[in-house]
Every structure is written in C-alpha cells, then in structure tokens.
Amino acid sequence: MKFKGIVLVYILLNMPLIAQDILASTSLTQAFALAAGVRAVKCLAPVDSQNPAEYKLTGKDLKSISQSDYLIFSGYEAMVKQITTGTKVNYVIPIKTDLSIDTIKESLLSIAHVFGSEKQARISIEEIQTVYSKAKQTLSQQSIIRDPVLVNVKYQALANELGLNVIGLFGPDKLTAQQLQGMSQTNAKYIIDDSNYPVGKVLLADLPGTGYISWIRFPGIEGTKTLSDVIEYNVRSLVSGY
Structure with a gap:
C-alpha cells in the first residue's frame, strides 16, 4: 500500500500542470502554447479579425482575463495596454513570436516550463526544424x-x-x-x-x-x-x- 502511494505521488508530480483556464492573446500565441504541449487554450482575438494584433478587448474579454489562471501574450498587441491598466491577471506568460528557430525554442520551452510539458515542446521544436529543412530544400531548387x-x-x-x-x-x-x-x-x-x-x-x-x-x-x-x-x-x- 505504501509503495502504491509513492508511485501515485511520483505520477502526479510528473504530470503536466492542467490549469482551469488558459488564455492566449491571439491565434499566434495560442499556436505557440499548442506547440509547447498546452491543449486547452482559449484565444481572445477572433481568428477572423482583420488585424488580430489590434483587437480591442470587450467587457466580456476583460472579465474572462480576470478569472483566468494564465494569460499568454507577446507584448505588441493593442490589448496589452488595456490589460495592464486595471485588469487583474493571475499569471502572465510573455513570449516572443517572430518564428525564427531560436525564438521558437525559447518561447516553447518558456511556456513548457510553466506547464511541465517540456517533452512535448522539444518534440514540436524538432518537427518545426524538419518543416524548415524541407522548405529550404524546396526553395533551393x-x-x-x-x-x-x-x-x-x-x-x-x-x-x-x-x-x-x-x-x-x-x-x-x-x-x-x-x-x-x-x-x-x-x-x-x-x-x-x-x-x-x-x-x-x-x-x-x-x-x-x-x-x-x-x-x-x-x-x-x-x-x-x-x-x-x-x-x-x-x-x-x-x-x-x-
């Protein structure tokens, strides 16, 4: 019985953290979260926005943010000013999103460190490196x-x-x-x-x-x-x- 208890504790400690409510500023930061191994991420800016980076938060959005556990954003979004001038955020995760391999590695591992999903983040990094390699091969011709x-x-x-x-x-x-x-x-x-x-x-x-x-x-x-x-x-x- 004691051995089973130890095993259960070990499993719990090594499971990725599952937050109740995780928000991403745009579909881009949401994609970074997905690649980092975080699955249940809601996107604030509508996907069909003319310019998601310029999306202005609604009262409903602000309420969602105040009730969220985590907010993932990049910093250039127009909504950042709204968030930092009065909206309570429990935990923010700022990341870079320029799509260079170095940035992708840094941002995915930064997110994964919070949620305990480093294994999936590293798998995603390898997959994206493969995508770049194939793209370069196509363009080289x-x-x-x-x-x-x-x-x-x-x-x-x-x-x-x-x-x-x-x-x-x-x-x-x-x-x-x-x-x-x-x-x-x-x-x-x-x-x-x-x-x-x-x-x-x-x-x-x-x-x-x-x-x-x-x-x-x-x-x-x-x-x-x-x-x-x-x-x-x-x-x-x-x-x-x-």
Whole structure:
C-alpha cells in the first residue's frame, strides 16, 4: 500500500500542470502554447479579425482575463495596454513570436516550463526544424532563394530563417517619402508584405514588374492552426506567387 502511494505521488508530480483556464492573446500565441504541449487554450482575438494584433478587448474579454489562471501574450498587441491598466491577471506568460528557430525554442520551452510539458515542446521544436529543412530544400531548387527581396519587418526572422536574399526592410507602418525613394532604387525582384496590415503595395508603382506576395502571421486562414501550418502556408504562397 505504501509503495502504491509513492508511485501515485511520483505520477502526479510528473504530470503536466492542467490549469482551469488558459488564455492566449491571439491565434499566434495560442499556436505557440499548442506547440509547447498546452491543449486547452482559449484565444481572445477572433481568428477572423482583420488585424488580430489590434483587437480591442470587450467587457466580456476583460472579465474572462480576470478569472483566468494564465494569460499568454507577446507584448505588441493593442490589448496589452488595456490589460495592464486595471485588469487583474493571475499569471502572465510573455513570449516572443517572430518564428525564427531560436525564438521558437525559447518561447516553447518558456511556456513548457510553466506547464511541465517540456517533452512535448522539444518534440514540436524538432518537427518545426524538419518543416524548415524541407522548405529550404524546396526553395533551393528555384531562383527565388537568390533573387533580391524587400520584406515587411514583421517577417524578417522568417525570411532569414528560409535563407531568402533580403536587401531591404519596410514597415510595420506606412512608408515615408524618404523610405519610398530609397526602396524604389533597389533591384528587388519581389516584395513580401503582411496580409493583415499591408503597407508595401505602394512600392509597386516605382518597381514595375516586381512580384508581390502576402504572408500571414496569425493562424486561421485556410485552416491553418499550428506554427508549422503558418510556415508551410507562407512557403506555398512564396512559390505560387512568384
């Protein structure tokens, strides 16, 4: 009987922590939580929001946050100001979300440390590394990997991780006249912009014949749910849109 008790305690201590209520600011932070091994995570910003990062919390959202056990967010979301100016949060987990391998490792393990799900987080990291390896192999067979590209700064890490020839960055806000002049003098073959808040289309007037490709950060479009889904979606958009 004593032995069974010891075994039970051991199992309980090694089980991932299951919180009553875990919230994520957007579908992107939710995807990070999922990859880290946390399953029951509710997303605050609706998946079909025009720009999830700019989502403004409702009174119902604020009540949910005050009653939640954990809140996972990145820090650039507009809702952060609302949360930090009066809403009681029991436990916050700030993470980075730029989709570089280093950031993915850091953020997944940071979340997993809280919930005791390090094993699943490491499995997810290996899976995402495989996705990147396959994507690089696909792109290496095409000129797109070598051709110069202008990239919305939101996707700098992803573009660099894929090995693209990034010659200039723009955004996240609208380009100034000086920035437009500088960008128009480049030999860019294509432009990668943000689908939620595009600001790079104005460059097409000064760069005729340049390809224009929209990438996504937030899962939800065309059934995307995971970090791997987002990476693969953007690679497909790159290949088909060039």
